[in-house]
Amino acid sequence: MEVCHRPGVRSGVGILESAVGEGFAAALQAGLSRATVNGLHCGPPTHPAAASGLPSPTADHDRQTPQATPSAEAQAADALWNERRRLAREVHDEVGTPIGLALRRLTLHEAAVGDPSGHLGVVYEALAQAERHIAQLVGGLRTQTEVPLLKDAVLNFAVRAAPADVKLSVRSTGQERDLPDSWRREIFLAVRECLRNSFHHASAGRVSVVSRVTRRWMYVRIEDDGRGFESSSPLPVPHEGHGLRSMAERIEALGGRLAVRSAPAVGTRVEIHVPVRPYP
Incomplete structure (x- = not known):
């Protein structure tokens, strides 16, 4: 027509x-x-x-x-x-x-x-x-695509992923939303990988997550009392090695740094530093 x-x-x-x-x-x-x-x-x-x-x-x-x-x-x-x-x-x-x-x-x-x-x-x-x-x-x-605060995201993950006998403590201070959502999401994904290792590989009884945001940095510490490993070896065991590499790459892509300290039978500490502003 x-x-x-x-x-x-x-x-x-x-x-x-x-x-x-x-x-x-x-x-x-x-x-x-x-x-x-x-x-x-x-x-x-x-x-x-x-x-x-x-x-x-x-x-x-x-x-x-x-x-x-x-x-x-x-x-x-x-x-x-x-x-x-x-x-x-x-x-x-x-x-x-x-x-x-x-x-x-x-x-x-x-x-x-x-x-x-x-x-x-x-x-x-x-x-x-x-x-x-x-x-x-x-x-x-x-x-x-909202990104929850780190404490909320960690507790939500632990509800279904943490073994029943693991005691988890989470503390958070500072204005976390000073960082872009995409950065906070990357930080959480790195923290989540740390928690996976603590929950499933380290046989930890206690795990703590502490985060702090200042005017210049967001700092996160994940610490457990698990079996640990020799930290002089960059990749302690194969399945953990990939996770550590992935965590480091995520944080480095934000201009930050990730440090791992561990010793056999002592536990593991992972520290994350990410700049709140890339330039002073």
Whole structure:
């Protein structure tokens, strides 16, 4: 079926662009293209921690398979977290911003020339609804990638991963949110690897996690009274060696440093220093 346009009657896009500026529709479409979801599921996750790439409190694989290497799962969680954060930015900047600009231009245009036909009012309401939906989408993506405070994340992980006879203490001071979320997430993933080693490999009876944030540094100490190892050897045993290397790489990528001190039958101490600001 052919659709014929009567001469002199402008399309809805033409009416809109006459008010908000020529090229708006093309700019909006370009923004939508740049914010492509690429097949990512954007609905609410089964649990916020799962969406953030942090452990879900309903998962129990850490307790059931302590020897498993979580590299593939960790990589998938990293990719999902980063993609959701990217998508939130792109939708806000490339789609939300043009719509907000259009709404402002519509308001100015209506104030100047009025809206005798009522078309602009309909367009305004449609754009306002789209803006509200975009705000909900971006807010949902941000919520799904929230990074809990380190103390909360550690306790959540310990609930399902720590053996019943292990005594865990966690203390935290300072303004942890002075660091970017992505940095705090990396720090927690390093701490989580330390806890895995303490819970499943070190036969520890006591484990402590202490974190402190100052104006210049975030410091974290993870200490256990487990069997320990000879710290002069960089990789004590194969399955722990990969974990230590992964922890160090995560912290070094943030401009920080990770130190491991241990001795047989004495226990292990891991210290993490990450700059709150990369430059003085």
